[in-house]
Amino acid sequence: MSIKLGFKKSSIVFAVALLSIGMTAKAGVVYDYIKNNNELMIATDANWAPFSYINDAGEMEGFDVDVGREIAKRMGVEARFITPAWDVITSGNWNMRWDVSVGSMTPTESRSEVLNFPAVYYYTPAAFAVHTDSPVTSLAGLNGKNVCTTAASTWEMYLQGNLDMLDAPAFTYKVTPGTITSLKDGAMCADDTRLGAGVRNDGLIDSVATIQGLIDAEYPLRFVGDNAFFEPLSVATDKGNNDPELDAEIARIITQMQKDYTLTMLSMKWFKNADGSSQDYTTAY
Secondary structure, eight states: OOOEESOOHHHHHHHHHHHHTTOOOOTTHHHHHHHHHTEEEEEOOSEETTTEEEOTTSOEESHHHHHHHHHHHHHTSEEEEEOOOHHHHHTOOOTTSOSEEEEEEOOBTTGGGTEEEEEEEEEEEEEEEEETTOSOOSGGGGTTSEEEEETTSHHHHHHHTOOOBSSOOOOOOOOOOSEEEEESSHHHHHHHHTTOTTTSOSEEEEEHHHHHHHHHTTOSEEEEEEEEEEEEEEEEEEGGGOOHHHHHHHHHHHHHHHHTTHHHHHHHHHOBOTTSOBOOOOSOO
């Protein structure tokens, strides 16, 4: 399956056409548009290994990319990826610029005001990490410190004390930072943290898989404390499109991928433990 990057020019025409006749998207309209154009436009991150990133050949790859490809394949269409900023994706009101988000998004009450979450496809723990030379040895050591994270993420919500996940395991707030540094993505936080303990931040919070990948890539990082919380990750669609047929098709495909162990195989392909063994993140904790 070929992967193409960019916007669907025709989607703008389609959206304008809907507005010109005073309509909002009705049931089946977006899904029919996807099928008629033989293309599923998928929004995801361009710099978040091992979930989604652009490799040295300039191609998208990662766990979310593989999941997106498989969803498109089972729909019988081509996958096309676009990489808007994370806060743009989570704010909703996509206006037909893309069809779905396969970007490890956690369903929250606030996000559900503008987005639908038709299917959770895996679960992942969040954790804190510090520079290997940091004097911090426990989560309590990060209280009052400068902690870095991705803007508009559940990790930022956690640090702010207002994380409102839907259908997630219970958790407690284990760190109360003095300062929260919110950057465009986790890679920027990691690059700042690698400069040294306390240089630009005192630590970061991200997914366990991302932190482990950075450690494997020889970033001078180490985990600190227990996992902060576990979160469900879902495919997202724009609530403004109001297309239950698209949501139902995504739910059907994800259920099928769970039953035939495709999601398990993709998880074990991309996610590794500290000892190098594969990790299955497709079941709830």
